[in-house]
Amino acid sequence: MLRRSRRWTARLVLRPPSLPHGHRSAGNDLSHRPARLRVEEDDPVAVRSLHEHGEAPLGRRDPQDPAAGRQVEAHRRQGRATPASGALDEDHDEGHRAGDDHHPHRHNQDFECPHLSKTHEIAATEADQGTRLDRFLAERIGGLSRSRVKALIEQGHATRDGEAVTEPAHAVRAGATYALSPPSPVPARPEAQAMALNILHEDRDLIVLDKPAGLVVHPAPGNADGTLVNGLLAHAGEELEGIGGEKRPGIVHRLDKDTSGIMVVAKTQAAHQALSEAFAARDLDxxxxxxxxxxxxxxxxxxxxxxxxxxxxxxxxxxxxxxxxxxxxxxxxxxxxxxxxxxxxxxxxxxxxxxxxxxxxxxxxxxxxxxxxxxxxxxxxxxxxxxxxxxxxxxxxxxxxxxxxxxxxxxxxxxxxxxxxxxxxxxxxxxxxxxxxxxxxxxxxxxx
The missing domain is CATH 3.30.2350.10 (Pseudouridine synthase)
Structure with missing residues (x-):
């Protein structure tokens, strides 16, 4: 009789302090932010839910993944956040909770060291023959969790002798050279980038616009800039009162990249709260x-x-x-x-x-x-x-x-x-x- 094993996930929950109007904290410095480590049971449904909202379970502890385990422990001792396992680069038109508007600083934190964004080439030996590719790369590179490596492989960032490999369970071949090229981390805060926007209505509280097909709503791995959020920062940056203590547009809902049509975006915290509640309650048409x-x-x-x-x-x-x-x-x-x-x-x-x-x-x-x-x-x-x-x-x-x-x-x-x-x-x-x-x-x- 097969028994389902129980795994546990270590998640570092960052609680940034509220910021005064207009204040912007510097870069990725998290030293001033209180953090606490919460360990939760790794439930597959919960993991899927995190992925759906642009998050991924951090530092998943797999009994068969000693590299990931060592990484979680090392980050815990050093008081640093564990590298994320990779968020889905996927847009959707599902209503968001207030305060959960997919700001990249909250949801796309890879916290990878600079050297982890370069290409890593590793020659497989006889001892590596038959090992799962994600496990092989995670152990040989170090500093990246196995789940993060798995996501990178699925996203097309791994090769064998120059040929793309997208299956994490691929059996390593002795003598082959494998490479992993993680993308550069998305900036913590999007930059303002001027672009043409089809504004249907705008007042001090909100913007209604007609999004063209091909435009990604917010920055994410693979779409670091040129997004709607970048354009809105350039269009109305000085008028934004601040969402969550920072001057940024409040994305209440999303459309897929290649879906066109009408969207509403909040300019104030109060508008973001009210619109988020309306979408959650389906009190709209x-x-x-x-x-x-x-x-x-x-x-x-x-x-x-x-x-x-x-x-x-x-x-x-x-x-x-x-x-x-x-x-x-x-x-x-x-x-x-x-x-x-x-x-x-x-x-x-x-x-x-x-x-x-x-x-x-x-x-x-x-x-x-x-x-x-x-x-x-x-x-x-x-x-x-x-x-x-x-x-x-x-x-x-x-x-x-x-x-x-x-x-x-x-x-x-x-x-x-x-x-x-x-x-x-x-x-x-x-x-x-x-x-x-x-x-x-x-x-x-x-x-x-």
Missing amino acids: REYLALVWGVPNPSQGEIEAAIGRHATDRKRMAVVEPRSRGGAAGATSGKHAVTRYRTEASWFGAASLLRCKLMTGRTHQIRVHLAHRSHPLVGDPVYLRRIPAASRLLPEELRESLLAFPRQALHATTLGFKHPVTGAMLTFRSDPPKDMENLLAQLGAMPR
Whole structure:
């Protein structure tokens, strides 16, 4: 009989003191901040939850990973934070808790020594033959936890004799040269970078804007700058009263990098608190336009299915079925999620334009729910796994246009909410961007 082992995670919880208006602490100096070490049971669901919110369990202690264990102990003795195991570089449109707006200083702290950001090349010996790659690299490099190394491998930062290796369980080959090239740490505080922003509304409390596809919302590994947060700092830096004691925009919700549409951003702590509570309570109106493969039956309805991390692909989300064992009846390993949809138009029985309304806000919710119903979004690089059979129903020219669309055809078209200070009801609407508009025009111009 197999028994599940119990592992424990050491997490260093930093409690920064409140800062006076306009004050900015220097760099990464944490010496003035009180810290306490909290050890918690390493529960897989809790770990997934941390990943979903841009965090990762720090210093995971694995009985089979002596390097990680030594690292946690060394950092504990020195009173330093343990290097993070790597946060997901993934945007989502899930409402945030107040004070949890994905500020990089809180969520993307790698705390790696400078030498750990350089490329490490290690020649494998006969004694290393067959060892898991993540364990081999963690032990030979030192200073990086095994979970951090695993994340770096999955993100494509490891090679064998110059060829990329993305499987942490890869068996090391004697005589081969392995290299690991960790990316440079993201700056603790984003820099202001001027960029064109499509501002729909702005007052002293908030900004409503139309985000273009291709723009990442906030800095993260792989997107250290050129993000919406960088642009907002340049646009309204002097007007920001401060979120959490620092002058920065309050990101209340996010859109995926390649999803376009309307977002609201807080400029004050009070607005951030009120908007965060509105998103958490779903006391707002959010609608999306989605171009999908096939024609939904019924033409309008509600999709209610829990969403959680995919069982084998950590970069994807999935509809999660109820657990058959190890939990209460009907329990799931995901979060409750509800999407309402209505078919606006359809073409050749092959493609449809849907208007979707979020009743909850989970990571990739619309994309996951529609793919689960066998109606994946046109162009979706994650959830469109093969050429849809419905594409054969389209004229060749149109089929090629839809199959070549370079991103998920999803646009946040409506956002309505109560103003956090005045209480007035605000509603904003946005037409799809040019690339999606051209595709819809091409569909509409074709005879059915």
